[in-house]
Amino acid sequence: MSCPVVSATVFAPLAGAVLITCIPAARKEAIRWVAAVATAVSLGFAIYMVFAFDLAKGGVQFVEEASWLPTFGIKYFMGADGISVMLLLLTAIVGFTGVFASWGIQNRVKEFYITFLSLTFACAGVFAAWDLFLLFVFFELAVLPKFVLISVWGSTKKEYAAMKLALYLTLGGAITMLGILILYFTAGINSLDLLELGRHNFTHAQQVWLFALFTLGFAIQVPIVPLHSWLPDAHTGAPTAGSMILAGVVMKLGAYGIIRVALSLFPEGAVAWSYLLGILAVICVVYAAFVAMGQKDLKYMIANSSISHMGYSTLGIAALTLAGLAGALFQFFAHGIMAALNFAIAGMTYDRTHTRIMAAMGGLAKVMPVLGVAFVIGALASVGLPGTASFWAEFSVFVGSFQIYPVLAIIAISGIVFTAYYMLRAVQRVYFEPLKVKEFAKLPDASWYDWVVISVIIFFIVAMGVYPSLMMNLVCSGLSPIMNDLKDIAPAASKFTWLATWGGVQ
Amino acid sequence: MELWQLAWLVLFLPLASFLIISLVTLPYRRLSGLVTIFGIGASAVLSIYLLIHVLADPHMHAYQDVWHWLTVGKVQIDFGIMVDPLAVIMMTAVTVVSTLIQIYSQAYMEDDPGYSKFFAFMALFTFSMLGIVLANNLLMIYIFWEMVGLCSYLLIGFWYFKPSAAAAAKKAFVVTRFGDFGFLLGVLLLFHYVGAFAYDDVVRVIGAGGIPSAALTVCAVLVFCGAIGKSAQFPLHVWLPDAMEGPTPVSALIHAATMVAAGVYMVARIYGLFSASDQAMMVIAYIGGITAFLAASMAMAQSRMKRIVAYSTCSHLAYMMMALGLGGFTAGVFHLILHCFFKALLFLCSGAVMYLYFHEENIWRMGGLYKYMKVTAITMILAGLSNVGLFPFAGFFSKDEILVVAKEANMGLYILGSLVALFTAFYTFRLIFTVFFGPRSEWSPVGHGHGHGDDHGHHELPDIGNVRPSQVALMEAVDPVARAESDRHLKKEPLTMTIPLSILAVFAVFAGFWGWPGLENGFSTYISWGHGHGGEHGFNMFVAVLSNVIVIIGMLAAWAIYGKRKNAADPLSEAPGYKYIYRVFERKYYFDEIYLWFIRKIIDAGAAVLAWFEENVFTGVFANGIGSLFMEIGRSFRLFQNGWVQRYALILFLGVLVLVAILVLNEPGLAVAIGGVMK
């Protein structure tokens, strides 16, 4: 391979951050533009990869390998399969729009963009790493920037939220690290190369326990109820761009880890735990939906809805069918950009009204029609309306899980009603109805950088909604090895005996 | 290029105009309007062209054209169209009505700042509706199902700054979403058995007995849930009346002519599925019957023009459902098509009345308007006659067929149907008499909304648009003295309104003859199910005469009560004995109250409880609790570090002593044991 595309995608933001350190803090415009360019470069590379990826060939492409810690057989091993490509694109999109979403920040701009860019860098790295150790390094590397981002530029309860996030995620990291160590010595092939580990076959018991360990570690990041307590506070406390990347990318890291590490290395373990995982997923969906319904704070509502949406992903994973997994992964992308949009709009609204209490707003669509439209689109996307990417994700998850866990699937699908209920209620309270507060009548509508954010994200939401194959094919090619492992051990589709017994022939 | 591929064009022209408006011509009002009219008009022309071809060969078999959309492993999702007489006829109806309504809206929306937006949405809606009509597989119909739901949400909430509108939009979306929940489950269940979404495959598998009958029933009923939601059938009918918060053209197009009919159309489209399960057919029929009765009865006690028409729509849809459920495929579809025209007309007329009469909606503030708006009045009366199904107006033919089917299939439902016919006649002419004849009501601001449970905020007007400031002033100041003054401000009926009204009126009057019994190449030639069964039901003089008699009775009753009323209120509302029933009708059997109670007391309360749980248990106990626990342990240990060096030394030597003790008391055994445990 000629040009290290993957590394370029991953390291472009870091390069930007380094560059920014050299710029005097006073020159805010320059700093912002450097950040924008850096993320744009990364985005460009990501898009290039989407099209350069050879679906026919499949597997891991754009590989870069170098020895790193020979003592442990650890390598600097970057590459991208279909899944990575999609998620790198997601990260790039969120990073790019995040830069513009925080264009309005005036306080300590330099430090902000350094932090934000390094966070983007870390997240992207996770998706590109094919050495488990490297993956973990990126995974944990993301914690510190998150902490700083929230605690410095955040809003209400920011310090508490930041600390909680740091503690929870580090806890997950610790569990994962333990898993890695045990895995390393259990496999005993002196390598943490995911591909080689994939070839090594573990005993059933090993698979069961290692899967449990890794999934537990990653579940905190997803998050799966009851390990989710960090998320609402963190997402709410974070600055706009922070919330965007937290909801858009960081949540995906955990689920990605579950698929990339736990599932693809220990398929038998996955089968053993899948039902429990499914139940937890459904709890996530319904519980979080109801909690979201009970929120008065807009951002809290969106945060909880994110948990609920990631529940669909988890359900798809638990189903262990191609449709389910593909749906789960597509949900990463769909929910990623959709949540980014929602948080972006929530942030923009907050920057203008300085309140997040839905009851305190109302009628804003009259003052800020553009934001209103964007918010409605975001809400509809999270409702999973056809024409938005989320529809395909959720539908695919439903198809995949319905035949395995009919009951769970039905409960989960009922979520679409609740989501519609609280999302549209939020739209009604915040943007519709007559203008409640007269002071808001003068609020400015979207500025040009808000336009960038909104239009870019909406473009991808709709594009992926209309032409899902682009991503779906990538995902499927990425999933094919996993499906091969699962072929003969996956749980058979349930036969709906509960129907057949009810006076039918089967 | 195959002829039928024009259907693609028909489908995408409206979408094109939507895109053009939303991306280009948003700032230019007139232009946007024209774009929509021409986009939809073009597809109307095309579909008429196709219709002609269909009429040419009665026995064409369905043409399908499929584009592979998405493949996930074994799940194959196609974007395909299916062109057959049913589709084409429906398509034509939709496009034609839609076109006319666009023209009408030119005038109706003239002052609205959201003019362009309105037409964009209308175009998008037409596209989605055509998608439903043309879809050739379950998933696609589901997708467009949601899309029309979206459009209806956007258009009901078009005046989002009206709390009532915003609420109604949300209500419509969420309630229909309930139906869609079932629909989606049905689709998934069917997919589980069939392994594909296309109608053909479904029907094929059913034919091959691939689905156990119980499962089949479940599938059918689940899919029908979608229809219940969209077509506002009991028990999900509650959203339709509120939906009248949208602009009247919207009500005419979406909530009378097309979208609400989609449920019926879908049942007809997948008739193979439903007809395969008798239980399912039964469910459909009874749901239809019940809804028809409920809606009609409620319509008799409403006081807001559009709501009366809305309930009428509801009950007519239910009529169709009943017909389909009873196997009257042709009758149902025929009624669907005709209803399209006369109900749209009815709505447009009431819209025209409101448009001309200060956007007032309360019929008790009208009366004697005939002389101000002749065209409107006449067309509305025609529509009404068609609506009640009096011979020879269009409504008669389809309604008659339905009653025939009912009489053959299920006596109970037949009686119910006749009763509904009576109600229909009554409320329709109650409306017409009250509005156009009798004395002008003594309407003054004082009279606002007395005793009317359902007119919450309906007299607070949009603070901008579609009412001229001068009119607003009038609205507030109007009283008997000022009325003469105000009458001079009554607008003249613009051509953009009268023309569509007249055209529709023509349909409303004559379209029925296509279903003339025994007509060569009559409707049933193109639209029929199976051989004989459910197709032509012959003509039953008894039924025909009886229904006409019933209708006339109803009309007379209406005349007797409302023809020459004095006061500006419904006499029945105070009629001794009847007034309680009246109250029940007026309050819509308290459905809204019950549902509201459920949402407030069950859903929202549950949400509040869980939110509390989240905050106090997960965050409070788990997160913070554990944290502070460690913190406290740390604090307590600090006490050892009291700064006194000899205490430190003591602890040091205590440590030594303990180590020695471990060793002395029991040989290394203990230590080794510890080591073992830790492994």
Added chain:
Amino acid sequence: MVSLPCYFGISTLLFTIGLFGALTKRNAIVVLMCIELMLNAVNMNLVAFSRFMDPGALLGHLFVIFTIAVAAAEVAVGLAIVIVLNRHRDTVNLDDFTWLKG
């Protein structure tokens, strides 16, 4: 001659006494003295052992020489510090030196 256990016993006894003093006396200087006692006890041990265990190499003797040196050094520095503290706080009582704690 006297057996090893006696030496051992004496030295250990001295060690114990020194330890007790070091733990319980208030005056810093006395505590230093007690530490000296303990070191002396150890020295006795070493000498006794070297005498009985390896009269050949007598490493114990040698060891003791160093311990004595170290002890002297420690006491020198220790007393210096005590004096400084006394200069600052006008006390040599250990239980007064509890500014640093927690």
Added chain:
Amino acid sequence: MGAGLLLPEIILCIAGLLVLSERLVIKVTPQRKDAAWFGAGAVVIALLAAFNLLGTNVTAFYGSYRVDDMAVFFKIVALAAAGLTLLFAPDYLSKSGVKTGDFTALVLFGATGMMLLPSALDFITLYISLELISVSFYVLIAIQRNAVKPAEAGLKYLLLSGLSSAILLYGMSLIYGLTGSTYLAAIREAFSAGQWPILAGIGCLMMLAGLGLKIYLIPFHMWAPDVYEGAPSPTVAFLASGSSAAALAAVLRVFGESFAGLNGLWAPILLVLAIITVAFGNIVALPQTNVKRMLAYSSIAHAGYILIAVVAGGRSGTAAVMYYTLLYAFSVVAAFGVISAFEEISGGERASFAGLARRAPFLAFTMMIALASLAGVPPLAGFMGKFAVFAAAVQSGYKVIAAIALLLSVISIYYYFQVIKVMYVDEPPESDPISYGFGTFAALLLGLGGIIGLGVLTGPLLQLANTAAIFARF
């Protein structure tokens, strides 16, 4: 050839003597920093000499002294600690009225002791070098005449380590009495049978207690918080990074090798103590409001991690210990370098860090990186060290131990990040920027380089440790 083996130590001693005699020729004031630069230079030369010694694995002086890669590795650690300390010390000293020369000389002598200790193969050498370290630190801690807290800390350290060396000596005497030799090799032979009288066990445990004080082993750790808080920051930096490393080398030699026979006794006990140490250090650090004191507890916790590796033993365990000590040295020196750069006399209250990011971005950044490294954020040095340590633990089967320690290490995030938060979020008391000398800057830059560089490009270092680990057995 003996001289050749001792070259680095000799260089340091001579340098120390020269520095001491400096005041004979010129008038020295606390403001003069040249002595420190001179000392740092000497350290660099010694470092070169030490590197030159890599690969020479010989035992000299009748088997009482050994120079092997392991010893050299620890010598390098000591030199690194001393060098960095000497770089940033003068700024602080000039503030606190201590003559740089005195400080430098003592650091050099202390470093000499730290370099001798890992090479010591008999009790006498071991004890005397240990005492050299201790005595240097008595003085280094109390050297700040104009304040009380340093003196108090010094007295505490002196008394406690005096007592501990008494107990150490007693243990040694017992072992000597039972084996008739002070040479580690001979002792190993004596115990190799695995049969040993109970008195030997007591001697072993007493030595553990004696050395335990230097390696922050609970319950012999109690001096640490007070000394950290009371002593001048440069001293603490040197103490935290150097002395425990040297003591660990001794522990590896004595317990890993000569007491291998008593393995069944001390290993489990040490394991339990290590876990308690980790838990105690992390938990008690939570409520601390003084950063220096907090770092003391964190040192305790880190000592716990290292001891796990010590118990895990074997080649990987030893390698992990060495690797960890070096990486840890950089982190902790950097942290105390930052503290000393702006603390007033024995301060270090967390509140005084408020808004540091605005008053001195470089200091704040260095502190953040140092703390993150201590907290084990990858790919910084601290994380790599932790990885090696726990890898060793898991490899020798201590899964549960590793799990507990890892979970406990999560707590540490709280108190480290708390400081980061204060530096970056809170409002500074006064907004005037903090000025610091070139020495501090250089030291912090080197520290950063060590933390990040050794973290990211750690492969060779880890391999060096791995090869050196073989020579733990002599």
Added chain:
Amino acid sequence: MDAKTGINIAFAVMSVMIIGGGLGVVFFRNIFYAAASMVVCFLGVSGIYFSLRADFLAVMQVLIYVGAVAIVIAFAIMLTRRSRMVDTNRFTGNLTQVALGLLVAGMLGGVLIQLGINNPWKISGEALPPDLTRYLGEAMMSRLAIPFEIAAVLLLVALVGAVMVALEEVHKS
């Protein structure tokens, strides 16, 4: 009275001196007496050395401890003296500390003594080198050269350090 009993008596006397001296250090109320009894104890120790044929050590003991350390301590007492010397050597007020201290020290000592007495010591019958002092000197120069050097440095550090710590700046700024 033969040599054996003589030795025994001598040993007994020395033991008394040692233990008595030690107890004196701990229990005298007056710190001067404590110091004095420490000297007594040291002398006893040197006596023990004599009895163990460690003449050289015995002399060193007298010189260094009695000669140097005791004097230094005396000076320290002088420097830190207060008005009256009585009650300068008290136990700490904290009784639990005293009790625990007693307990710890007692148990530790008890265990050690008990074990030491029962322990089967392997007495070696080797003969002492003929000229002991010479032997020690050579050993210092040869096998213990390094400790010897270190000790030199150590003492230097201690002395210089003591000065650094304690020296009163004449010209206070």
